[in-house]
Amino acid sequence: MALAWAITLPSAAVVGALCCLLANGIGGAWGVAATFAMLTLAATGMYLRSRRTAVTSENVNADWDGGLVPAVRPQARRTSSRHASLPRAVGNPQAGSAQQATQP
16 A cells, blocks of 8 residues: 555646646646646546546456456356355245244
8 A cells, every 4th residue: 555655646746747847837727727727627538548448346356367358257146245155035044034933
């Protein structure tokens, strides 16, 4: 984690310095607008690039061959991960025995 911060903070300082130079180099509101436009285009480009190989619940555990796309695309499972860990009364012997013990 320390390495991530050691890379991120200086990188952010460099980007900030370059934006300041650009805005001051052009000057005034036009410099600020040009800097904003450049940052907006860069952020949009990064977002669109990230969507090419999006990590979703369908491929998060897929095997990787070292490339940019998974080696094998897993079959899509449409189960809710929110309810996957809850015990089910039907077909679950532990839940069934608990219900039978409470019933007269």
